[in-house]
Amino acid sequence: MKKIELEEIRPDAGKSFRLKTDCFKKSFYWHFHPEYEIVYVEGGSGTRHVGQHLSSYTDSDLIFIGPDVPHLNFDYGLKTEINQIVVQLKEDFLGERFLQAPELSAIKVLFEKAKYGLSFTGETKLQLAEKLKQMPSLDHFRQLISLLEVFQIMATSKEVVQLNDQTNSHNQLQKDKERMSAIYRYVDASYHLRPDVNHIAQQVHMTTAAFCRYFKKQTGMTFTDFVNHCRINQAKNLLLQDRSVTETCFATGFEQLSYFNKVFRKINGENPRDFKKRYLH
Structure with missing residues (x-):
């Protein structure tokens, strides 16, 4: 059996996180990583497999995943032209006390919930998609500000589905x-x-x-x-x-x-x- 792959992630040069727009397309990539990950994919019909949750999406999907949760790449098997934006970061990407700031209390709760896998829908997904699609054209500072705004929108949204009932990233053999x-x-x-x-x-x-x-x-x-x-x-x-x-x-x-x-x-x-x-x- 081929082992599940540990994806090694390094922040972009001059930044505290990684932003990428490339796609695997057709490739199978069942993997995990210690970083948090936001994935937005637009176009086609794909598989959403996060932890023990298995479902599908059509047209677009927006997911926020916590560390070490095994998942399938969301562009797996797509045969149509798609857009994809992925943001990957460590929990302390802005320092060890980043989430201790009182202004970020809602985002701290969001990061805990992400360990179960979160899927965003409705107007929230549309709003987040627009901000994510604009990020590659921004300078590094404005990308960071935009990312914090993305987290705040996620943290205060009611249009979210928790994908797993329990975290299985650490106890899954x-x-x-x-x-x-x-x-x-x-x-x-x-x-x-x-x-x-x-x-x-x-x-x-x-x-x-x-x-x-x-x-x-x-x-x-x-x-x-x-x-x-x-x-x-x-x-x-x-x-x-x-x-x-x-x-x-x-x-x-x-x-x-x-x-x-x-x-x-x-x-x-x-x-x-x-x-x-x-x-x-």
Whole structure:
């Protein structure tokens, strides 16, 4: 099994944090790091896997993650052109007593909540997205001021979803991280074929029954549901490229159009034709 990767992060030259706009795109990167991270991704349909939380987003996503929380890169598998902005920083990026200032009491609470993973929605997401998209064009001082404003907006917003019920960054065993990495890589390589639960169970050195129990505990869904989730996520990206529903169905491993429509509707609440029409037209 390939181990989960520790991403090494260094602040940009002359700054106390790192700001980047590059994308992995199509690459699988199941990883963690001791830094806090803000991720804004815009365009396409992607997977949101943070700790034990697994879901998907369409069009855009804005996440704030605490230290050492294992997560998948949010641009993973996207087939459309996207924009991405990532801000990474240590908790004491402005000094050890940074969060002790009384003016930053709300931000201190925000940093604690980020250890569970936070997703921002609605007007808050739009407002934060605009500030983040402006940051690369600012000088270093104004970038810092803008980042503090981003934190204050996050800290006072009600349009936020906590992704995990418990922090698992420190108590999640390394073996669990390695197993999830192996599972993701297998499904990524074979979702359009017939991923075999017996094969992946053997790959991670478990019986099939033990694997099924383990996987349900780790993700909240069965392996079959997970494979379908990945297939539908890829299907949405193909539909956003204006591929036909029939072509998308067979390209993502479904053998019957009626079953594809049923699974798509179950996961997204609408059939693929309506999804395509709503986002493309």
